[in-house]
Amino acid sequence: MIKYHPNINTLTEYAAGSLDTAASLTVSAHMHFCHQCRKHLQDLQLIGGTILDRNILVADVDSSVLDSLMQRLDDMENQPEPPPKQTTHGSNSDSGLAGLPPVITKLIGTRNQLKWKKLTKSLQIAQLATGQTEAEVSLHKIAAGGKVLEHDHRGQEYTLVLKGSFSDENGIYQPGDFLLKQPGDVHRPYAAANRDCICLTVVEAPVRFTGFWGKLLNPFLRLHPA
């Protein structure tokens, strides 16, 4: 049962296409788990359609545009159907990553070339290349029973639990749960004792560890949008 959802403002930005790509990726992966938000999305898209249909702003389209479009349809039909695209997801060799949202599986790639980088004893991070420059997208793995140093957030941080679970002062987060941390929010997550927790994380500015050891670590943490 999913308890933590994107707020309705974030969902609306996603439905309208005004939310940036990296954050949208997180919302999209949440949809995979959450029937309720898929329903909201339908309604929010219906609003988009209604506004489009209200003809508030229309611009004349010359009839030559339709003519050339019809020409393009002719050209398309005279060509043989392109072979259907190979669907590559689903063949992930790492069984630990089975059952993930297709968009994440595709991002990880078939060769599963995740490069896990050990940041602390219990936290590993693997960068994901998403072809945008606004935010850093990565998978975070907290080892079973492991704790992450207390940290705050200089920019917005979106987190989606993919596997396992983790907790912080405010609650327990299970697969599909979506968290948005604002700049200045401080928390100290720890994974459930019995299994690793894997999260999709989008950081719009780097996380800063607080406390003495955290301050020592900070120089190693840089934002790598990709």
Added chain:
Amino acid sequence: MANLPLTEATIDNKAADTRDSVITGFKPAREQRLQNTAKRTDSWSLDLVAIGERRDREAFARFFRHFAPMIKGYFLTHQGMMMSSTQADELVQEVMLKVWTKAKKYNPEKAAASTWLFTMARNTRIDMLRRQSRHNTVVLETEDIWATEEEESPVAQLQQQREQSLIKDAIVDLPPEQVQIVQIIYMEGKTHTVAAEELNLPLGTVKSRLRLALAKMKIQITQSADEADFLT
């Protein structure tokens, strides 16, 4: 608003060229809607089905003539696009090609034609923005992140239609300051944060205006962990 003449396609044409009056443009469309939307929406859905099943060029041309000006308006309204009429026409063609190739997946029981078309136009806009900003090869297609397929689990058709007409009725009765936010986020493609900066309003005000608008359209708001941020 844009570098091209956009025409107010409302019955009441006294609206001037400012954002406020553009927004009140929602209202006059109502009389028109009361007369023919129910039937009209249905016929556009049928056209889409005809395009999908029978490759019906006549239906396609009809669909194009009706919706192309709206889609062009949608592209020209977008922030920072500053595009020429020719470029906007290109994007209109791109959307309509998607309509042609994807119409066979359209299910009139699940979405109104205009809603389905909106997702096509939105994704085309996102595609274009991503093309402009990407720095190297990209793993994910726009459709991987913004699916255009409708929810598979069956929603009773009657219930779906009732909700659609509820939203359509509510949207014309929204107060102007709420319509304005809906308009900026959907048509201009801006975030709440940008809207707040432009309107010189606190972010919380902008967020709550949208929430009020959604509540009037009877969209149930899911409680989330970060509800508090709406007060900031």
